[in-house]
Amino acid sequence: MTYITVINPFEVPQGREKDALSMWETFAEYFRKQPGYISTRLHKAINPDAKFHLVNVAEWESAEAFQAALSNPELQDIAKELPGDIPSYPGLYQIIRT
Amino acid sequence: MTYITVINPFEVPQGREKDALSMWETFAEYFRKQPGYISTRLHKAINPDAKFHLVNVAEWESAEAFQAALSNPELQDIAKELPGDIPSYPGLYQIIRT
Numbered sequence: 001m002t003y004i005t006v007i008n009p010f011e012v013p014q015g016r017e018k019d020a021l022s023m024w025e026t027f028a029e030y031f032r033k034q035p036g037y038i039s040t041r042l043h044k045a046i047n048p049d050a051k052f053h054l055v056n057v058a059e060w061e062s063a064e065a066f067q068a069a070l071s072n073p074e075l076q077d078i079a080k081e082l083p084g085d086i087p088s089y090p091g092l093y094q095i096i097r098t
Numbered sequence: 099m100t101y102i103t104v105i106n107p108f109e110v111p112q113g114r115e116k117d118a119l120s121m122w123e124t125f126a127e128y129f130r131k132q133p134g135y136i137s138t139r140l141h142k143a144i145n146p147d148a149k150f151h152l153v154n155v156a157e158w159e160s161a162e163a164f165q166a167a168l169s170n171p172e173l174q175d176i177a178k179e180l181p182g183d184i185p186s187y188p189g190l191y192q193i194i195r196t
């Protein structure tokens with residue numbers, strides 16, 4: 001099966017790591033239960049000056065499965081309660097070289 | 099062993115994918131031969147409007163091994179020949195949640 005990778009770099013403002021982690025936990029709990037979810041890894045920068053302090057890399061069975069999870073109204077309800085001021089740049093990817 | 103992950107998102111300007119891939123190949127060939135290198139995966143965005151069209155995710159045995167590979171004068175010579183106008187945001191990471 002050709003799975004897809006969702007990569008999401010977070011630009012975490014100074015002093016907001018705790019909020020960002022709590023947001024990640026809430027989203028992760030939701031995504032884990034959705035059909036087509038395979039796995040996720042949250043990466044934290046070693047160097048404090050990294051542009052993206054946190055980067056999430058998740059695997060899904062297909063783009064369709066991920067899009068279905070994204071468009072679920074349950075997710076909109078969850079997102080309403082979370083901080084909206086931590087910029088992130090999610091994208092769907094395929095591995096093209098190893 | 100606690101390996102580290104190097105994540106490098108590339109902001110590839112319109113029409114520059116070929117140049118970016120060629121740059122990646124040149125760097126990959128160098129890094130593959132360095133002590134402590136484990137693996138690399140180049141991800142290409144499925145959606146054309148992704149902020150980062152290419153994202154490289156590599157594994158190294160340690161931050162020290164990667165820093166040594168970075169500071170090798172051979173790399174500076176290689177970099178001189180490559181396009182310098184494709185912005186990227188490399189960082190060293192540890193996995194903190196799965």
